[in-house]
Amino acid sequence: MFSxxxxxxxxxxxxxPAQPPKGIIAFCRHYTQGxxxxxxxxxxxxxxxxxxxxxxxxxxxxLVDWFSEHDRETFLANEKxxxxxxxxxxxxxxxxxxxxxxxxxxxxxxxxxxxxxxWQAHRYLLGQSLSFFHDEFAGRVATKVMQTALSVRETVMKxxxxxxxxxxxxxxxxxxxxxxxxxxxxxxxxWFFVYIxxxxxxxxxxxxxxxxxxxxxxVMTGRIVDSYTNITTVKLFSHSRREADYARQSMDGFLHTxxxxxxxxxxxxxxxxxxNAILIFAVGxxxxxxxxxxxxxxxxxxxxxxxxxxxxxxxxWIMWEVSGLFENLGTVxxxxxxxAQPVAVTDxxxxxxxxxxxxxxEFDGVHFGYMGANNTPIDxxxxxxxxxxxxxxxxxxxxxxxxxxxxxxxxxxxxxxxxGAIRIDGEAIDEVPQESLRSLISMxxxxxxxxxxxxxxxxxxxxxDATDEQVIAAAKQAEAHEFILSLTDSAGRTGxxxxxxxxxxxxxxxxxxxxxxxxxxxxxxxxxxxxEATSALDSExxxxxxxxxxxxxxxxxxxxxxxxxxxxxxxxxxxxxxNGQVVESGTHSELVAKKGIYAxxxxxxxxxxxxxx
Numbered sequence: 001m002f003s004x005x006x007x008x009x010x011x012x013x014x015x016x017p018a019q020p021p022k023g024i025i026a027f028c029r030h031y032t033q034g035x036x037x038x039x040x041x042x043x044x045x046x047x048x049x050x051x052x053x054x055x056x057x058x059x060x061x062x063l064v065d066w067f068s069e070h071d072r073e074t075f076l077a078n079e080k081x082x083x084x085x086x087x088x089x090x091x092x093x094x095x096x097x098x099x100x101x102x103x104x105x106x107x108x109x110x111x112x113x114x115x116x117x118x119w120q121a122h123r124y125l126l127g128q129s130l131s132f133f134h135d136e137f138a139g140r141v142a143t144k145v146m147q148t149a150l151s152v153r154e155t156v157m158k159x160x161x162x163x164x165x166x167x168x169x170x171x172x173x174x175x176x177x178x179x180x181x182x183x184x185x186x187x188x189x190x191w192f193f194v195y196i197x198x199x200x201x202x203x204x205x206x207x208x209x210x211x212x213x214x215x216x217x218x219v220m221t222g223r224i225v226d227s228y229t230n231i232t233t234v235k236l237f238s239h240s241r242r243e244a245d246y247a248r249q250s251m252d253g254f255l256h257t258x259x260x261x262x263x264x265x266x267x268x269x270x271x272x273x274x275x276n277a278i279l280i281f282a283v284g285x286x287x288x289x290x291x292x293x294x295x296x297x298x299x300x301x302x303x304x305x306x307x308x309x310x311x312x313x314x315x316x317w318i319m320w321e322v323s324g325l326f327e328n329l330g331t332v333x334x335x336x337x338x339x340a341q342p343v344a345v346t347d348x349x350x351x352x353x354x355x356x357x358x359x360x361x362e363f364d365g366v367h368f369g370y371m372g373a374n375n376t377p378i379d380x381x382x383x384x385x386x387x388x389x390x391x392x393x394x395x396x397x398x399x400x401x402x403x404x405x406x407x408x409x410x411x412x413x414x415x416x417x418x419x420g421a422i423r424i425d426g427e428a429i430d431e432v433p434q435e436s437l438r439s440l441i442s443m444x445x446x447x448x449x450x451x452x453x454x455x456x457x458x459x460x461x462x463x464x465d466a467t468d469e470q471v472i473a474a475a476k477q478a479e480a481h482e483f484i485l486s487l488t489d490s491a492g493r494t495g496x497x498x499x500x501x502x503x504x505x506x507x508x509x510x511x512x513x514x515x516x517x518x519x520x521x522x523x524x525x526x527x528x529x530x531x532e533a534t535s536a537l538d539s540e541x542x543x544x545x546x547x548x549x550x551x552x553x554x555x556x557x558x559x560x561x562x563x564x565x566x567x568x569x570x571x572x573x574x575x576x577x578x579n580g581q582v583v584e585s586g587t588h589s590e591l592v593a594k595k596g597i598y599a600x601x602x603x604x605x606x607x608x609x610x611x612x613x
Contacts, residue, residue, distance in 0.1 A: 005107035011115040018342040024155075024329060027336050031117045031152050038108045039160060045101035046164045052094050054172035058305050059086045064299040085222055109157070117149035121339050129344035130414045137224025141338060143218045149336025151214075151328040157227075158325040162318065169314065173307050180300035181290060183206035187282040188308070191275060195315060198271045203326050206264055210330030213257035218334070220250040265323065272319050276312045283308045318325050345416050345434065353436040357425055358390025359526045359557030362413065364419035381580045384420070393558040395568030397598055398577035399572060404561045407577070408529055411559070424527070442525040446514040446532035450507070455484050456496040458515055462523035470522060471496070478518035483511055488495055519554055528553060530560040565602055574598065 013034060020030045032039070066079065076083070101155060133141070170192065177185040227234060227243045234243050239298075296513075357388040363386040369379040380403050396404045409415055413420060413429050422429050429437050441464075450458045454545050459471050466474075475481040487498040489506070500506050500515075507515070520528070530549070546567065562568045569588040576584035576591065576598045584596050591598035 002107055003102045003105075003453040005111070008104075008108040009035060009112040009116070012119050013116065017120045017565050019129070019342055020121075020336070020402075022336055022340045024332055024336065025339065026154050026365055028156055031120065031149075032113075032156055034112075035113055035114065037107065038048065038104055039156065040110065042101055042105045042157075043160045045097055045104065046161060047096050047168045049094065049101065049167055050169040051098065051172055052089060054169060054176060054307075055089065056086075056094075057173075057303050057310070058176055059089075059163060060301070062395055064297075064302040098341045105157075106443065109153070113153045114149035117152055118145055121145050121149065124343075125339070127343055128341070130409070131344060132341065137219075137222030137226055140218045140222030143221040144338045147214060147218070148339060149337065151331035155328045155332055157405070158321050158328070160190050162321055162325070165314070173311065177304055180303055181296050183290065184283060184286060184296070184300070184304040188311070189288065191279040191311075194275050195272065196388035199273065199319070199322050202264055202268045203322050204270070206261060206268075206323055207330045207333075209257060209261045209264065210327035211333050212330075213254065213327075214262060214263065214331040214334035216254040216257045217252070220247070220254045223247050223250045224503070225306060261327075264517075268319060268323065269316075272315055276315055280305075280308050280312060282450065297581065306347050308542060320494045345413060347433045348431060350434045351431060351436075354424060354427060354429070354432040354440055356440045356526045359390040360390040360423075360425050361527070361557060361559070362386070362423040362426075363407075364421045364423065366410065366416045366422060368406065368415065369418065370598045379580060381410075381417075382581065384582070386575065386582060388557060388559065389557060390425070390557055393572045394560070394572040395561065395574045396561045396577060397601065399601075402577040403580045404577055405531065407432040408443075408531060408559065408561065410596055411529070412443070414592075440525050440527060441527045442520040442523045443529040444513070444520050444531065448509075448512045450500050450512055450515060452499060452501055454493065454497050454499055455487065455515060457517050458500065459496075459522055462519035462521070468496075471518075475515075475520050476519040480511070480514035480518050481609055483514075517549070526556055528558045530558065530562070532564075534564055 018030075020027050125141065125145070174185050174188060176189060222472055224247050227247060234240060237260070283304050287296065287304055290296040291298070291301060331472050363384050366381050366384040367379070368381045368384075369377055371377060384407075386407075396407065398404050406415075410417060413422075413434055416430060424437075424440075451461070456468075456471055460466055460472060463470075463476070472481060475484055485495050486497075487500075487506075488494045489498045489501075491499070493499060500512075558567050558571075560571060565588075568574065572587070573585060574588060575582050576596070578597060584591055584594065586594070592602055593599075
């Protein structure tokens with residue numbers, strides 16, 4: 001039975017994620033698609049339960065009157081069908097509808113609804129540009145995905161619960177009391193407007209405080225996660241106390257959003273309690289007055305007083321639900337600020353996959369820049385022109401900040417150019433899907449980070465359909481097979497099954513680099529980018545890997561960045577970048593003979609690294 005209801009909603013929809021709208025209502029509606037039928041069913045069942053519960057109070061008033069008016073001898077004979085109806089309502093209908101509402105709510109919605117939001121939000125964020133993640137704590141983004149999913153669910157469900165209960169329950173109460181004596185309904189109506197006034201005055205302030213609190217919570221989480229992620233650096237520089245103080249600042253900031261919230265809650269609770277006390281007193285006093293004047297029966301008084309007592313309890317529930325609603329609205333608004341940001345680099349509709357036949361690369365009139373401090377535009381490239389022939393091996397040389405990594409990022413389309421075009425085999429890279437482009441380019445970076453998964457999974461990232469034999473062959477080519485066999489982790493997994501820790505922290509820099517190279521070997525893409533690919537290796541291993549890379553580079557277009565010029569001196573051509581322009585081009589011997597920038601860099605090398613002029 002439970003499985004049937006759990007399958008009524010789909011937590012992992014197949015449709016591609018779209019940018020969420022930035023308005024709260026539109027944002028919640030966007031992430032509630034596919035759930036409306038179940039939510040409407042839950043609301044309908046809640047309305048039925050509310051009406052049945054109010055009906056019980058009518059039964060209570062009837063019983064009181066019957067006890068004072070009916071003869072015990074004939075009571076059961078006269079009222080048996082009404083009593084049977086009461087029994088069925090109490091024992092069957094109300095528990096039955098509550099069970100059904102719980103099955104729809106808890107089995108179909110409570111788990112699947114937020115998971116559906118997390119799934120869609122996560123897939124959308126995976127499509128965000130690198131600049132988005134460079135500007136955010138990873139832990140902060142993850143926290144907002146988790147918090148916002150729960151808050152959207154709570155917001156939608158609380159709004160509908162409140163609408164149903166406040167409208168159906170209160171209207172049913174007023175109608176029932178009006179049917180006994182309209183004068184008993186007057187305090188109830190006055191209380192209702194006072195209650196709404198209290199909520200309208202105080203609860204919106206909770207929304208503002210909650211929005212600040214949600215942001216403070218995500219900052220606090222982000223700082224803590226940042227410390228854990230970089231724990232090696234923290235310990236290396238003996239900065240445990242500094243990191244504790246850094247986290248404490250955010251914890252203190254979070255605490256200073258909790259204090260105002262608790263003050264508002266205390267005021268709100270006190271005001272509602274006073275309004276409820278006045279209501280109960282007024283209805284009780286009015287009931288006694290009307291009974292003394294023989295205007296109402298004991299049953300009428302029982303209905304009015306019991307409904308007020310019930311309303312006293314309900315008002316606290318409604319207060320907390322409304323408070324929770326506005327807190328969740330604050331969290332949703334905070335989540336919107338992160339999750340609804342537009343994607344900077346997008347694919348064109350119906351873009352066709354890139355077809356590489358050789359791998360010729362062209363930069364034609366490329367202009368690219370970014371905004372610096374005080375929104376000052378900073379140009380990196382202006383009318384950059386580079387042509388790399390299919391199968392050509394080209395090295396990029398230049399001082400730090402010359403634009404080497406930016407050029408590679410543009411080729412990978414991590415960023416879009418402001419003008420000009422980048423083409424591969426004559427096809428502009430902004431006309432093809434990003435996934436298609438990057439699937440045909442292999443890259444080994446200087447700062448290699450691995451997934452906190454097994455060694456096998458990390459190598460298979462290069463080609464997920466590869467066999468174990470192909471994985472091992474790639475690892476052997478990358479001089480990684482022997483050390484992989486010696487690996488073990490805390491769970492007792494060994495060799496290729498051993499997990500490498502977050503970002504591969506359990507491995508040395510050279511070991512991480514060799515696994516990254518094995519991954520690239522397995523991918524075997526027609527275009528190869530090497531960004532300081534052997535920087536983390538010792539001389540002996542570097543020589544072996546360099547020989548391996550030389551064989552891998554055969555029949556591929558290669559773009560290599562290296563500060564250690566000896567590693568790229570044998571390239572077909574070297575390009576020297578300076579101030580965003582190619583200022584020299586030629587082979588190693590040609591550039592040394594020109595006695596230009598490259599010759600100075602070569603002359604200033606110490607131990608194979610570029611010196612500082």
